[in-house]
Amino acid sequence: xxxKPRPPSAERILFGQRLRAERHAQGLTLEDVxxxxxxxxxxxxxxxxxxRNIGIDNMAALAAALDVSLAxxxxxxxx
Amino acid sequence: xxxKPRPPSAERILFGQRLRAERHAQGLTLEDVxxxxxxxxxxxxxxxxxxRNIGIDNMAALAAALDVSLAxxxxxxxx
Numbered sequence: 001x002x003x004k005p006r007p008p009s010a011e012r013i014l015f016g017q018r019l020r021a022e023r024h025a026q027g028l029t030l031e032d033v034x035x036x037x038x039x040x041x042x043x044x045x046x047x048x049x050x051x052r053n054i055g056i057d058n059m060a061a062l063a064a065a066l067d068v069s070l071a072x073x074x075x076x077x078x079x
Numbered sequence: 080x081x082x083k084p085r086p087p088s089a090e091r092i093l094f095g096q097r098l099r100a101e102r103h104a105q106g107l108t109l110e111d112v113x114x115x116x117x118x119x120x121x122x123x124x125x126x127x128x129x130x131r132n133i134g135i136d137n138m139a140a141l142a143a144a145l146d147v148s149l150a151x152x153x154x155x156x157x158x
Contacts, residue, residue: 010139055132
């Protein structure tokens with residue numbers, strides 16, 4: 001466990017932006033991804049906005065729902 | 080929040096392995112990384128073993144402590 005609270009990381013913001021971009025690129029709604037990933041759509045919306053310190057297992061489930069690698073959703077390349 | 084518990088993801092295991100490999104490649108101890116990342120070394124050891132569903136902010140802090148990108152620590156390339 002960390003010894004101090006931290007502000008949201010740049011990576012958290014990046015992940016949310018990349019997740020939303022990839023979802024839009026595939027023409028999927030939050031509800032579509034929520035069903036595939038077996039999560040609530042409102043949780044995914046929060047992740048996209050960067051308001052959740054999402055854990056790696058849920059990150060992996062979202063990447064799988066979009067059929068992309070988790071590394072891709074953390075890369076700074078546009079696309 | 081997810082609606083069901085999940086088993087540890089392959090990405091969780093990969094991240095731990097890549098973290099340990101990168102730490103060893105740099106000749107750093109758990110204590111070195113713990114000091115840089117401001118975390119307990121025992122927590123980092125658990126992350127390396129894949130027994131923690133680490134959050135993205137802590138993942139980012141560990142990548143920063145090793146001066147590598149988070150995407151690198153989630154890539155499947157050997158290194």
